[in-house]
Amino acid sequence: MGLVDDNKDKDGLQESDGESSFYTTDQDDDHHDESKLHLGPQRTLKEQLEKDKDDESLRKWKEQLLGGVDINNIGAETLDPVVKFISVAIVSPERPDIVLSIPEDGNRQRLWFTLKEDSHYRLKFSFQVGNNILSGLRYTNTVWKSGLRVFSTKDMIGTFSPQPEPYTHEMPEETAPSGFMARGSYTAKSKFIDDYNKCHLEINYTFDIRKDWASND
Template sequence: MGLVDDKNKEKDARQESDGDGGAARDASSFNTADQDDDNDAENKLHLGPQCSLKEQLEKDKDDESLRKWKEQLLGSVDINNIGETLDPEVKFISVAIVAPERPDIVLSIPEDGKPHGLWFTLKEGCHYRLKFSFQVSNNIVSGLKYTNTVWKSGLRGKPLNPYNANWSKTCLKRVCCSVFSTKDMIGTFSPQQEPYTHEMPEETAPSGFMAKGSYTAKSKFIDDDNKCHLEINYTFDIRKDWSSKE
């Protein structure tokens, strides 16, 4: 019994030692994890102060290789159209409706983004494209997007799939109780004095008795920084034929 008791005591001592060592190892691992978190926080990239595009172009302008690299990165930038501010300025000049069966309908944009009265009329079933003319100044505008939401006048409901470009079928199926919404990328543009022109993919206006009538719409132009450069609230009609006034 004495020998057995001694062995049991040695076993218990080893278990206690292992337990203490395990706790120490666990504590050590926690301490290491905490230290890693602290190191990660210390090693995070600290961005320097932002500067305008004009300042960036002026820096190291005597370095030929760096100047060429900036030209490849930024493209042909008109230095005369760059301001001292960080935010890009996008000014929309006009919106045009391009249809193969008629001359372009060029729509002027009021400064407040709210055309008075009926803005335009679409012929039912026509194929058309939207064409935007706009000018960029001060800085590069990144990821400029066009969003458009259409309601049947007097009726507003839950938006349909915003990436469904075939709005003619959507309107025919649920014209009385739903809306059409779309979101399209226009692109990234550098400042220049000459206006840009961008043409959207072709769309087909809905047709049929239920599709005709008046619609209200809201269009927005938003960049990657979620800055809205223009919001247009307007009304338009879908009729049997184009308006004789346009």
């Protein structure tokens, strides 16, 4: 969903003569973005707390992470965390937030949004976590134009305890590319994956970069 961030692991945009240019790589985006961590077997929250009760540092870390959460009311014997994405929005100081509907099957058939070239924006989303600790949630995004991959990025979001209240997270500010070569239609795939390589949300979609924001956004 983002296009520029100099502090991220990415393949993407280069600046030349005041306009954005593009290049692609032959790396497979799924293999490129997946974590290579080996974390051992996944355990339920109840098992984790029982296992680490004699390790003071781990026990204190988990107590701090869980805060005042009542583990008796969050399904602490369930192995996988349940993650529900509530909303996704594009936030820009230039205009009201663009709230995007999340497709149920992960495939957005129509144009999802339009970015104004050279605009500053952030991606903001809210989500709920239940049943178990969500370890190392990260966001990956790959963008294609005319069938060529022009951008790939991944961002670490964090680790979250189960709780009934939703979390809200804003990504770093980005700047949309500009110039004749940057304008047009793009296809993209965004994924939210945890340390165990479980994908909690995948969205395939299209978006445009134009001279101005779409009037109906």
